[in-house]
Amino acid sequence: MPLTFADPGTPAIPLHVVAEDGLEAWLAAQPEATASWLRATGFTAALGQAAPVPDGAGGVGLAVAGYGTGASRARGRFHLAGAAATLPEGTYRIEGLPPEAAEVEALGWLLSHYAFDRYRAQNAAKARLAAPAGVEAARLEVIAAGEALTRDLVNTPAADLGPDALETACTDLAARFGARAEVIRGGDLIARNLPMIHAVGRAAAQAPRLIDMAWGDAGPALTLVGKGVCFDTGGLNLKPGSSMGLMKKDMGGAATVLGLAHMIMALGLPLRLRVLIPVVENAVSATAFRPGDILTARNGLTVEVNNTDAEGRLVLADALALAAEGTPDLIISMATLTGAARVAVGPDLAPYYTDDSHLATALDAAAARVADPVWRMPFHAPYEAMIEPGIADLDNAPSGGMAGSITAALFLRRFAGGLPYTHFDIYAWQPKPASARPKGGVGMGARALLEALPEVLGL
Template sequence: MTLTFAPAQDAAIPVHVLPSDGVEAWLTEQPARIRAWVKANGFSGALGKSLIIPGEDGAPIAVLAGYGSAAQRRRGRFHLAAVAAALPEGEYTLSGLPAEEAEQEALGWLLSGYAFDRYHARKGAKARLVAPDGVDAAKLEVIAAGECLTRDLINTPASDMGPDALEQAARNLAADHKAQISVITGDALLEQNFPMIHAVGRAAEQAPRLIDLSWGSEGPSLVLVGKGVCFDTGGLNLKPGASMGLMKKDMGGAATVLGLAHMIMGLGLKLRLRVLVPAVENSVSGNSFRPGDILNSRKGLTVEINNTDAEGRLVLADALALGAEGAPDLMLSMATLTGAARVAVGPDLSPFFTDDEAVAGALQMAGAKVADPVWRLPFWDPYEPDLEPGIADLDNAPKGGFGGAITAALFLRRFAGEKVRYTHFDIYGWSPKNQPARPKGGVGMGARALLQALPEMLEL
């Protein structure tokens, strides 16, 4: 799916963006016929509502787009995407939109055209927008393409998005951007010292693997690590059916870093990028790893398994250890890791963990600017002893249930090490309901905030 802006043209239909308190002032400047039409249709400037104004021949000559009040707009994002979804096919321009909101609303309009149609005929919004003045149209198109990649990968069920298919998606991305890619598969993971990736994925029909993509030859180095658990049964600690229903999205971290990688490469950022994706399926078989097992790791730390459903941190750990060996300037992990994070902040916010105050500040400012909200949670050192069971160096699922997102992040930090600037995102990767520009289903979280913040975090 390709989401692009319409070329500039005189025939494009103007969309007048009107806040609730601006409708009357706009009407005073219009001819009586238009005033009567607007009054008769009860248009009040309500947020996300629209009204087509017909010409004398009945064809549309303008559109009114309700922009509500500032207080109402703070309760959501991409408000004009709702307008785009309601309009007929055609080309449109925006008028009256505040310049500081043009980029966000233009991106939302683009994303309103998204629909996951692999298995059922569906279409997104047909109304195409001429990019507003001052907006970098090419940049927004690259961002939209990265978001579409993320959504498509998450939305595809595990029957068609197992480790094999996730590898192929990464290979396609590498080919598109002339990146290098290598993959370590099956028992070769043991030979090359990735024992936890192997242990988690060995019970599945499709072999576990570590995908390693690299791009760029100059500038600071960035490592992105994405959790690629293509389906999570919970292993021998089997999930109940209700909890298993959305587990096709457990590779949402991998999908998000691949989408972000597309944005970085498509925009030609001057950095050295490495993307690591441990791709596995956590299945049940005679050779499944078990509660009570003690696993070795690439870093040399031993891990006691107290819950096979805490598998994502295991595969990420081996990948993080590899990433840290290259001493990158910045390393980021993204994963649909814990239910505790969802309880803490809900499905809209992307919680992140970092010890770097500059990174935290850059991310929070960037998230607000590009309507990709993030929220900092702590690497809380006093919880470190909870990770230490005594029989092994680490426990993959500390008992007690308190601070689950934090203890998971602390577990990962052990493998990133103290010498690397490291930030971890515990994302949800799913929109639980239809919202403007974000239909129910897979969704990228945190990627646009990271993209916006990268120049400051890496001094590009």
């Protein structure tokens, strides 16, 4: 089912949203048959509950969705998505929802219809929604489509989404919106001075590459950089099997950037967008890069490779150096970069790094409005020494394991040319099913960024 609202004018079943503390008053105002039915079926207005009420002809006359309590709502998001998943097929019209919650709940309803069915038929929700009054329906449909793109890319295994297929996804997106797309591939990476992307990806069957997409010819310049490691074995520092099982999602940064780019272009934001995605598979063969190797990045900095499993920052470094040469107004990188970030904030928060307090304030407020939680982390300058090994300018994997996400972010900042720079260290995966988020790939931070960009860039 498409992630869209029902066509305007479609007859809709009233869906009353009722909080626990308002249930008795609401029931008292209903016909006796409705109140008796709901009491008999055990409806308590708990969060996630939904109950259809029959009409006299055996159909659904109305439905009720529980909205819980303030405390229960604070422990989650997209509260009405559960109703979408359990109500009978039909089109519903929400009534009684606080206006400030309408946009988030409507988006959650759309996202509840997402199902990754490439390999097996899935049972998606069948309850459609009429767009609530005051909600920008077309905008929410664009956002849902961008999120679905991200999820589809992350969910697809590397056998079907290697570097070739990820390149196709990028060029297809560019063609759809009339963007320019250039691909620098294989040995041309050396000729074009992108040596670390080449070093990381040269051992794989499919050639490493950099995808450079540009859209828009007026307004402030925004460059998005996404980590596109289609599969990460760890290289010669081979991951154990238990750590390799989810590595199809190591291109989650690229997938999230592409979902955000879709939103920006489809909504026609008045800016100049550039998307840079280094695409590799970190594989093992005779040509694999080695622990102890010293690589020279695009900007001339030398990097000692102390762990080939810290490859994401290497490919991002070349892409960031290229981004900086274009002197955009803002560079944002997104990557499934460190396990340390997951230890710090878990799978539900998108930690980000920035030196720009104005951006952080705008982003935090935007994240709260659109239910896309983020958490600011520090570019802690005293830790710079931890990424300086002595034999080279930088160390890609400082020993000791302390502050792993921070040191990775500091490493990346060395390549941003002193320009305004924000880095997201995301997980891109929903480990357990939740409202509007089935287990699997998920976007993190993109909707918050989309909401914040007008204020951050002065659009």
